[in-house]
Amino acid sequence: MAILTKSKSKTIDLKSFMDNIRQRNPNEPEFHQAVEEWAECVLPYVNENSKLADFGLLERITEPDRVISFKVTWMDDQEKVHVNKGYRVQFNNAIGPYKGGLRFHPTVNLSVLKFLGFEQIFKNSLTTLPMGGAKGGSDFDPKGKSETEIMRFCQSFMAELYRHIGPDKDVPAGDIGVGSREVGYLYGMYKKLENEHTGVITGKGIEYGGSLIRPEATGYGTVYFMEEMLKTKDKSLKGMRCLVSGSGNVAQFTAEKLLELGAKVLTLSDSDGTVYCKKGITREMLDYVMDLKNNRRGRISEFAEKYDLLYLKDEKPWNIDCDLAFPSATQNEINEKDAQALIDNGCIGVAEGANMPTDNDGIKVFQKAKILYAPGKAANAGGVATSGLEMSQNSLRFSWTREEVEKRLHQIMCDIHAKCVEYGKNKDGSVDYVKGANIAGFVKIAKAMLAEGVV
Numbered sequence: 001m002a003i004l005t006k007s008k009s010k011t012i013d014l015k016s017f018m019d020n021i022r023q024r025n026p027n028e029p030e031f032h033q034a035v036e037e038w039a040e041c042v043l044p045y046v047n048e049n050s051k052l053a054d055f056g057l058l059e060r061i062t063e064p065d066r067v068i069s070f071k072v073t074w075m076d077d078q079e080k081v082h083v084n085k086g087y088r089v090q091f092n093n094a095i096g097p098y099k100g101g102l103r104f105h106p107t108v109n110l111s112v113l114k115f116l117g118f119e120q121i122f123k124n125s126l127t128t129l130p131m132g133g134a135k136g137g138s139d140f141d142p143k144g145k146s147e148t149e150i151m152r153f154c155q156s157f158m159a160e161l162y163r164h165i166g167p168d169k170d171v172p173a174g175d176i177g178v179g180s181r182e183v184g185y186l187y188g189m190y191k192k193l194e195n196e197h198t199g200v201i202t203g204k205g206i207e208y209g210g211s212l213i214r215p216e217a218t219g220y221g222t223v224y225f226m227e228e229m230l231k232t233k234d235k236s237l238k239g240m241r242c243l244v245s246g247s248g249n250v251a252q253f254t255a256e257k258l259l260e261l262g263a264k265v266l267t268l269s270d271s272d273g274t275v276y277c278k279k280g281i282t283r284e285m286l287d288y289v290m291d292l293k294n295n296r297r298g299r300i301s302e303f304a305e306k307y308d309l310l311y312l313k314d315e316k317p318w319n320i321d322c323d324l325a326f327p328s329a330t331q332n333e334i335n336e337k338d339a340q341a342l343i344d345n346g347c348i349g350v351a352e353g354a355n356m357p358t359d360n361d362g363i364k365v366f367q368k369a370k371i372l373y374a375p376g377k378a379a380n381a382g383g384v385a386t387s388g389l390e391m392s393q394n395s396l397r398f399s400w401t402r403e404e405v406e407k408r409l410h411q412i413m414c415d416i417h418a419k420c421v422e423y424g425k426n427k428d429g430s431v432d433y434v435k436g437a438n439i440a441g442f443v444k445i446a447k448a449m450l451a452e453g454v455v
């Protein structure tokens with residue numbers, strides 16, 4: 001395997017670095033995309049701070065510590081046997097136990113989980129809490145499954161995963177397709193197998209070790225991050241017209257905090273289409289969506305029908321006039337064309353609730369237009385930060401109040417924003433939040449890895 005090492009006279013160029021990544025990780029486009037976005041920011045910094053690339057650090061940081069792949073077998077209600085793929089990618093534990101969500105979605109594969117695990121390293125570092133980076137999941141599709149099928153699948157998934165996790169080793173959480181219901185079933189099975197009640201998974205119900213504000217944290221944190229960016233331009237969220245995509249956990253609580261802070265939420269969506277409410281979604285409407293999605297597992301088109309709103313079938317929200325955008329569904333939901341449409345329609349700020357929702361060409365459009373653009377690894381770090389607070393409360397066997405957790409979450413988002421500004425300042429005084437998040441997240445990991453030696 002070719003190893004790129006830093007020499008005093010030679011700088012590391014992006015092309016040879018990425019050629020090496022592609023050769024070592026064939027057929028993993030999402031992973032290549034995530035590494036390239038990161039390397040574009042980090043390599044110039046490393047070339048100026050050559051010590052950070054000593055001891056093969058860049059090669060080591062882009063290779064997962066461990067990839068666990070396993071079979072998940074389960075029987076449906078008609079007694080038909082199904083076999084799914086299960087994974088856990090333990091990417092890097094330089095600064096703390098592995099930490100990152102589990103995703104259940106038919107699009108899950110190794111490339112997707114490696115991209116998510118890689119981003120998680122730097123996101124977790126930005127929170128200032130001691131958490132390494134990991135991600136896992138399955139190509140299982142929870143849609144249309146009965147309650148007992150979901151439970152059986154979660155139990156079978158945990159029957160293998162439990163060997164590889166632990167409160168000081170690896171602490172999973174939810175992600176797409178894994179909400180409080182699935183976390184409950186996963187945790188129940190872990191507890192049965194290990195016969196211990198520990199903080200081995202976060203996002204637990206409040207009755208059995210969960211933290212207040214954890215369900216709200218990612219969405220609330222994303223809005224707090226946007227608020228901080230707007231302050232740098234002497235603006236606030238009041239009256240801002242916001243496009244939100246998705247209608248799951250992140251989208252719901254992004255919309256809730258936006259309403260609380262006086263902004264107007266124009267859209268919500270799912271993988272079938274977008275609902276557009278020009279006057280702005282009300283609190284009553286949001287309650288309806290929360291019940292529809294969380295309890296009745298319905299489609300967003302039913303929301304449009306109920307309130308007689310415009311339903312844009314098979315469309316994403318990005319062609320609508322707006323001030324701000326909060327992509328909160330999935331990766332690559334904003335391409336170059338979508339990004340240009342947002343700019344043309346008046347968008348002045350984007351905060352990513354989802355992970356890597358904007359592809360690398362889309363990011364370039366935002367950067368060229370010099371709008372406020374916060375990448376997911378900074379803007380949506382509030383979720384994992386509050387998971388970190390859940391781990392602390394579990395260790396202390398103590399529960400903080402709602403106000404206490406939200407105050408800590410708010411402070412962490414302000415601190416992440418400040419770090420991005422510190423590392424992302426351009427010569428003209430503007431802030432490149434992509435550069436800031438990538439470099440700030442990287443420096444801490446690099447220092448820890450150098451201190452810990454080649455292991």
Ligand code: NDP
Binds near residue numbers: 176247269271272354
């Ligand atoms: P949920 O499963 O609760 O909701 C996901 C939403 O996105 C649903 O509305 C879903 O629609 C939509 N969606 C999923 N896949 C696609 C797709 N391929 N195309 C269009 N729409 C899609 O997940 P979360 O809200 O938890 O996660 C959303 C994003 O936020 C993900 O990128 C996740 O990684 C990220 N994130 C989540 C955190 C958390 O704390 N939950 C923390 C940090 C980031 P449908 O029902 O039709 O599938």
